[in-house]
Amino acid sequence: MTSVSPSPSDLPAGSPAGGAVNNFQVDLRGLVDLLSHHLYSSPRVYVRELLQNAVDAVTARHAHEPGAEVRIRLSASAGRVTIEDSGIGLTAAEAHSLLATIGRSSKRAGDGELQGLETARGQFLGQFGIGLLACFVVARQIRVVTRSARDPQAAPVEWLAADDGSYTVRELPHDARPEPGTTVHLEARPGAEEWTEPARVERLARDYGSLLPHPVTFDEGPGSTPRPVTDRPAVWDRSFPTPAARRVALAGHCAQLFGFTPLDSIDLDLPVAGVRGVAYVLPEPTSPAHRAGHRVHLKGMLLTDQADNLLPDWAFFVRAVLDTDTLRPTASRENLYDDETLAAVREALGARIRAWLAELAASEPDRLAAFLSVHHLGVKSLARHDAELLGLMLPWLPFETSDGSMSLEEFTAAHTEIHFTRTVEEFRQIAPIAAAHGLGIVNAGYTYDADLLALLPSVRPDLKVTELDAGAVTDRLDPVPTSVELSLAAFLSTARTHLEPQSCDVVLRAFQPVAVPALYLDDRQARQERDRTTALESADSLWSGILGSLRGSGPRARLVLNHNNPLIRRIAGLPDPTLAGTAVESLYGQALLMSQRPLRPADSALLNRAFLGLLEWATHSVDTTTAQSQEDEK
Secondary structure, three states: OEEEOOOHHHOOOOOOOOOOOOOEEEOHHHHHHHHHHHHOOOOOHHHHHHHHHHHHHHHHHHHHOOOOOOOEEEEEEOOEEEEEEOOOOOOHHHHHHHHOOOOOOOOOOOOHHHOOOHHHHOOOOOOOOOHHHHHHHOEEEEEEEEEOOOOOOOOOEEEEEEOOOOEEEEEOOHHHOOOOEEEEEEEEOOOOHHHHOHHHHHHHHHHHHOOOOOOEEEEOOOOOOOEEOOOOOOHHHOOOOOHHHHHHHHHHHHHHHHOOOOOOEEEEEEHHHOEEEEEEEOOOOOOOOOOOOEEEEEOOEEEEEEEOOOOOOOOOOEEEEEEEOOOOEOOOOOOEOOOHHHHHHHHHHHHHHHHHHHHHHHHOHHHHHHHHHHHHHHHHHHHOOOHHHHHHHOOOOEEEEOOEEEEHHHHHOOOOEEEEEOOHHHHHHHHHHHHHOOOOEEEOOOOOHHHHHHHHHHHOOOOEEEEOOHHHHHHHOEEOOHHHHHHOHHHHHHHHHHHHHHOEEEEEEEOOOOOOOEEEEOOHHHHHHHHHHHHHHHOOHHHHHHHHHOOOOOOOEEEEEEOOOHHHHHHHOOOOHHHHHHHHHHHHHHHHHHOOOOOOHHHHHHHHHHHHHHHHHHHHHHHHHHHHHHHHHO
């Protein structure tokens, strides 16, 4: 067990004089379980802790002795991991104080161990004081051999700790470690040997430490050739002979890091915020709901490869990798702390991506067109909150219209009054008819399109944008001659009587294409009235009174019969009004199904009744014909 005793000065005011002072007890095994199962996502973080301590030690040594040698060597073999550095080192007292006390860090302001090193504190990676003890997630035993650079007369020190919470500190002969620095030896605990395999340790070291500020090497023990772990400067900070060569290098970096060849790359450079990196544009479309994980390095050390709060939600079409020295990590050092600083950086990075889009629109339309062909949804999402960007992107953003797929700028060149449908099904039903009669309709059934159309008049005040209503379509269709409509007055009266229970009017028009016998049209008010009627049918007496009082007087749904269609003409000429009414009900059901609107119970009953009525009429006609033939034969 490891204990921490408060000094008398730490006691709260009002404590009785001479009162007993008790020690907090910390169960190291319990702490290890807490770290491995609740704080850290994986035992792999022990490699990060080793690298972090070594880099911080070297940083402190350089603050104390600027010309000192820089050396960090990591090795692994046969269940053991060793890391050696030429850093600041520790005395025996510091080993007692810092290596075995939870919550105490040598990197914090006010600690005597680093007085005079205030300028170096901003470069330290660690700050939470968990440190070396976190390595017990994989280690059975930790041995530290260290010698202080601040006290040349101090002897080397050995700190030996076991996972049962016990440790010893002893001084060694001066020749045990002639030079200042620290060597840490880990011995794997049973069941954790896989985490100390050389290949895995090297892979983890490269993943965590490739951008560390001091060179790190890896080897597999005595006699093996050291291999570099760090790879600095970062690829986005390197010089290249041409922009094309830089794009090729960045594409290769993205393929190695994320596993895809990017469509393009965006520099993320915020010097004021201490952020530098690059965002890679995904080559395939992705869902706006998908939150990509970005790679964030903190002062060169990988903090996380799953940062989902780094960029605005609308920037779902990029994967970013960057290094920062200002953003705060969480206690586990596996994600970013969501504070005001991160919010400001997130907004600034979003502005950088937006500026990249503006630059493409102004100078490289081919690259912009290639980008929008894949990621127009992301730009539409951004343009919803940025009228200036919407105006900039109007020549490029694709929309589905009654004139085909095109940008709004192309569409508005032919139509100053724009109607839109809120569902894809409604658009597909009406688009062929609208196109034949010069009515401009945009399909706003896709993500973000309705929002953008609502913003369009703020960018183009000369345009009128309205939701499609039945009256607008009906007015564009060709009326039939008055004499024809008067001759069919009885049929139209029968049709309206049969559809009155469905709250649907019947009108007669002539339109293209001829193959469409009837068209079902409604608008928002008509749909609201349908919903009210449906609710009224199943409501109790109290709600029936309330819903009945809400009955509107707005436009109703319309069934538009196409007089150009031969079937409509034959139905209109039927002498039997009952059969004509049944045929109109069938046309209503067919038009309703074509519009793919949900059927109310009353609609289903009508369809069933019309279908059976037509079957009865057809079989009755056959029976009558057969009987007549038999009579003629006699």
